[in-house]
Amino acid sequence: MTETPPPYGTPDHPRVAVRGEARLEVDPETARIGITVTARGKDRRTALEDLTRRNNHVLELARTYGQAVEKLETGALSLTPELTPRGRDEKIRAYHGRVHVTAVLNDFTALGELTTRIADLDMTRVDGPWWSLRPDSPAHATARRQAVHEAVQRAREYADALGAHLTALVELADLGAENTAPLAMPAPPGGIRGRAAYGSATEPAPALDLEPQRQTVYAQVNARFTMSPPQL
Structure with missing residues (x-):
């Protein structure tokens, strides 16, 4: 009967x-833009x-891109009265409306073209893009496997240096394998603001050439092994 090494x-x-x-x-x-x-x-x-x-x-324009737009969501909506400078008698000078959309x-x-077309609208602001991986991206699994392989290789090198060999795995602890690059990088001050008159017939602006930002995926594991008696 084979003796099981203690933990x-x-x-x-x-x-x-x-x-x-x-x-x-x-x-x-994926890439996310905020609109x-x-x-x-009055x-x-x-x-x-x-x-x-x-x-x-904006919503109709985004929907014309079909499956290229993976998700389209409306966020906060606000309609705020602006009082006159003194404001003592609660007289309203104007109303300000705002709605946030995420694509x-x-x-x-399609991202570069859509971003340009939306930014070309009056009273419209675009922030982003923010690049990311999906939570179930194969890149995460690849990083985890590489981390385990490195742990085994490192342990073998230590054992070899002592004239020994690994005999059993005692523990494998996952310290997390995740995309540590920010999912929402801060947008440049002011974002991309609309400039042309709303619904105008002016020549459309050329599509932006947006270069995707590569993502960094990390994985770390702690591993403990037992090995044969060293040759000291």
């Missing part, structure tokens, strides 16, 4: 503890109607 080190079964690490540079899988549509009117109804019209235009794309060629 702790002994002179007959010394224990070796190592860390395996992996770091991969991979292309992003802020605004409107201003009365509440006008501001709300302008905001609704501009928001619908996630998987086609980076």
